[in-house]
Amino acid sequence: MTTRINPSILAADFANLERELGRIATADLVHVDVMDNHFVPNLTFGLQMVTRLQEVSPIPLDVHLMIDDPDRWAPAYAEAGAFSVTFHAEAAGEPVALARKLRSIGARAGIALKPGTDAAPYLDLLPEFDQVLVMTVEPGFGGQSFIHETMPKLTRVADAVHAAGLDVWLQVDGGITEETIGIAAEAGADTFVAGSHVFNGDVPAERIEALRAAVAAHPHEHPRGHGAAHR
Ligand SMILES: O=C(CO)[C@@H](O)[C@H](O)COP(=O)(O)O
Numbered sequence: 001m002t003t004r005i006n007p008s009i010l011a012a013d014f015a016n017l018e019r020e021l022g023r024i025a026t027a028d029l030v031h032v033d034v035m036d037n038h039f040v041p042n043l044t045f046g047l048q049m050v051t052r053l054q055e056v057s058p059i060p061l062d063v064h065l066m067i068d069d070p071d072r073w074a075p076a077y078a079e080a081g082a083f084s085v086t087f088h089a090e091a092a093g094e095p096v097a098l099a100r101k102l103r104s105i106g107a108r109a110g111i112a113l114k115p116g117t118d119a120a121p122y123l124d125l126l127p128e129f130d131q132v133l134v135m136t137v138e139p140g141f142g143g144q145s146f147i148h149e150t151m152p153k154l155t156r157v158a159d160a161v162h163a164a165g166l167d168v169w170l171q172v173d174g175g176i177t178e179e180t181i182g183i184a185a186e187a188g189a190d191t192f193v194a195g196s197h198v199f200n201g202d203v204p205a206e207r208i209e210a211l212r213a214a215v216a217a218h219p220h221e222h223p224r225g226h227g228a229a230h231r
Pocket residue numbers: 008009010011031033064066137138139140141142143144173174175176193194195196197
């Protein structure tokens with residue numbers, strides 16, 4: 001399994017973002033939280049900032065849109081060069097059409113589920129997506145505690161991806177630390193967003209490597225009898 005560690009710049013020093021990007025250059029992607037103060041009760045930044053981050057970042061951008069009407073706004077983030085653009089299932093009008101649009105522009109398409117959102121209605125749509133983001137906190141703020149009750153949903157999505165033989169990355173976001181990352185890895189995640197845990201360390205690169213090591217120590221066991229590998 002490939003492990004991806006995506007630090008969230010929500011926890012970085014907003015007055016020195018280029019320098020902060022340099023401190024996490026050994027990560028896989030940089031997670032960029034766009035919040036509109038409508039879909040979530042917090043406001044960060046928008047397209048102009050993401051376009052500039054894309055120009056200076058040493059690693060690709062993983063954009064997490066916590067905004068209303070992503071059908072209207074998300075494609076511009078793909079056009080700005082984001083490696084992946086993830087929108088919320090709860091906010092999208094036509095998620096399949098939007099995913100196809102993002103892919104046609106050249107970005108990976110992601111769908112995010114809030115902690116209380118059931119995955120069942122979206123399992124049939126998995127072939128339309130490159131990644132699923134199972135939120136492990138309520139979206140809107142960094143520094144919250146990991147919600148353990150989201151793990152059965154993550155495993156349900158992981159089983160569906162495996163059974164269908166798909167290459168869909170499974171991302172978790174919120175409250176990820178060296179303790180909780182192992183729980184999420186065992187439940188089936190392969191892509192891990194960590195904001196405060198990475199940037200609150202004196203040396204973020206050391207935190208990134210410690211997170212990788214914790215994932216390696218907690219492999220996910222796929223259910224027997226399912227998936228392409230067992231057919
Ligand atoms: O999307 C979000 C919050 O809504 C995240 O990406 C946070 O940035 C994660 O922060 P930590 O919980 O790791 O501090």
